[in-house]
Amino acid sequence: MNTLVEYAVLAVLGVLVIGSLAGALLDRPVFMSYAYSGSMTPTIDKGDLFFINPLARNPDVGDVIVFKVGSTWTVHRVVAITEDGYITRGDNNVASDQQSHNIPPIKKDQIGGTVIAPGGHVITVPKVGNYIESGLSDRGKILLGAILIVVGILAFGSSEAVRGGKRKRFFTLKFRTLFMLASAFLLLMVAISIFVSWEVIPIEYSVTSAGGAREGWYQPGEEFQTEITVKNNNLYPMRYYVSVQEPVTGVSSEEFGLSRGGEEDFTITILAPQKTSVYSTKVKVNAYPPVLPDSVMDTLYRVHPMVPLLAILAVISAFLGAMYVLSGIGNEDVVRIRRRRHSKHRGIPEVFKV
Numbered sequence: 001m002n003t004l005v006e007y008a009v010l011a012v013l014g015v016l017v018i019g020s021l022a023g024a025l026l027d028r029p030v031f032m033s034y035a036y037s038g039s040m041t042p043t044i045d046k047g048d049l050f051f052i053n054p055l056a057r058n059p060d061v062g063d064v065i066v067f068k069v070g071s072t073w074t075v076h077r078v079v080a081i082t083e084d085g086y087i088t089r090g091d092n093n094v095a096s097d098q099q100s101h102n103i104p105p106i107k108k109d110q111i112g113g114t115v116i117a118p119g120g121h122v123i124t125v126p127k128v129g130n131y132i133e134s135g136l137s138d139r140g141k142i143l144l145g146a147i148l149i150v151v152g153i154l155a156f157g158s159s160e161a162v163r164g165g166k167r168k169r170f171f172t173l174k175f176r177t178l179f180m181l182a183s184a185f186l187l188l189m190v191a192i193s194i195f196v197s198w199e200v201i202p203i204e205y206s207v208t209s210a211g212g213a214r215e216g217w218y219q220p221g222e223e224f225q226t227e228i229t230v231k232n233n234n235l236y237p238m239r240y241y242v243s244v245q246e247p248v249t250g251v252s253s254e255e256f257g258l259s260r261g262g263e264e265d266f267t268i269t270i271l272a273p274q275k276t277s278v279y280s281t282k283v284k285v286n287a288y289p290p291v292l293p294d295s296v297m298d299t300l301y302r303v304h305p306m307v308p309l310l311a312i313l314a315v316i317s318a319f320l321g322a323m324y325v326l327s328g329i330g331n332e333d334v335v336r337i338r339r340r341r342h343s344k345h346r347g348i349p350e351v352f353k354v
Contacts, residue, residue, distance in 0.1 A: 029066055029073060029112055030054055034128060039090030040064070040075060044115075049125040050075070056114035059086065064115035064122060067106045069097075075115060086111075183320045187313055190289065193234055194309055197287035201228055204280045207272045218272040223249065225269050230285055232258035239294065240264065241301050243284040247271045255298065257290065291315055 031052055038046040043064065052066055059065050064077045067088070079096060080087035085105030089096040097103045115122055203226055204216065211219035218224050232238050239257045250269035258264055270281060286305045288297060291312045300307040 033066065033073070033075070035075060039092050040077070041092040043077075043091045043122050044075065044124055045126065047127045049128040051116040051123055052113040053116055054113035057108055057111045059111070059114050062120070064117060065106075066112040066115065067110045068112065069103055069106075069110070073112065179320075179324055183317075186320070187316060190316060191309070191313065194288055194312070197232075197234060197238060199230070199285040201283045201285060202280045203228075203268065203270065203283060204278070205270070205272070206278050207274075207276050209276065211272075220272060220274045220276060222272045223269060224272065225267050227265055227267050228283060229263055229265050230258070231263045232260060232287070234287075234289075235260060237262075237290055238287040239290050239297055241286045241288075241305070242266065243286065243305070244268065245282075247273055247279075248281060248283070255301075257294075288312060 029052055031054065032049060033052060034049045035044045035046050044050055056063075059078050061078050061081060064075060065086070065088070066073060066075050067086075068074075074088075074097075076088040076090045076097060078086050079089045082105055085107045087096050087098055088103075088106055093100065098105060117123070205224075206217045207220050208217050209219070211217050211222060230240060232240075237257060237259050240255065242251050242254050244251055247270050248268055249271050251266060252268075253264065253266040256264050256266075268283060273279065284305075286301070288308050289312065290297070292300075292308070292315065296311075297308050300311055
């Protein structure tokens with residue numbers, strides 16, 4: 001029974017960690033998120049962590065949903081359903097989003113999921129988001145995920161410490177557990193190295209009738225060029241992909257490979273909008289280790305930037321699995337540590353300080 005509970009806990013931890021990692025890479029909530037404001041008070045206060053069912057994307061009136069408007073993810077309640085989409089409103093707001101912010105009705109493809117609320121009560125963990133927002137970087141979030149994985153593997157590896165109600169005299173670390181730990185760290189290192197290599201490079205400029213008077217000032221409708229430099233700071237070669245959107249009209253190099261320490265200069269061509277204002281155009285640069293052939297990587301990237309990453313992790317996992325099977329080593333003990341005996345006073349167990 002204990003083994004089943006441990007497997008269940010491991011499965012939940014695995015799903016949460018993988019979902020959180022995918023959410024960080026995709027810049028979207030997957031299984032959990034937190035409120036950035038008090039618009040849903042008292043249901044969800046600012047900083048409260050809440051849980052999401054990403055498969056529930058057909059909400060009813062009264063459901064709390066997570067949806068995207070522009071580049072912002074919002075958590076609000078569905079107050080009406082029309083032919084054009086969902087009408088939403090924060091519980092602490094007087095008017096709906098469509099009335100107060102002129103946001104069009106929310107389409108199904110904008111919905112990231114429905115907030116989990118058994119019996120209509122939203123499950124929250126108070127104020128956790130405040131710490132995540134102020135004290136935990138993206139690398140820190142991934143490191144936290146790594147710690148959860150390690151704890152789970154150690155729990156799995158020591159699950160045989162109790163058998164038949166009898167406690168073993170030794171704590172044993174088996175080769176299987178050690179191999180799983182090493183594999184988890186390797187996969188995390190690869191994922192982290194890929195993730196930190198991804199860049200969003202802002203190109204800031206002003207569109208004004210005084211275009212040309214200063215550097216970075218352009219006339220409405222004027223086409224101009226700017227140069228961007230990318231450097232490979234990894235310990236191994238990487239393949240890079242450049243992704244742009246309007247008003248960018250051209251890129252001199254959309255994909256290229258760089259050796260360790262190598263640099264690449266490429267030119268971005270932008271058509272200045274007609275409206276005078278200050279603009280910031282973002283250029284996304286994604287990088288991957290050349291584990292797969294370039295042609296395969298190119299095809300996968302065209303599907304979605306996450307697909308090459310998942311394919312690389314799958315290839316490495318398959319290689320590690322093959323190594324484990326071919327090695328013929330599995331349940332042997334690598335480390336044995338004698339457990340502390342009970343106290344001299346029978347019937348009184350020792351107290352372990354944690």
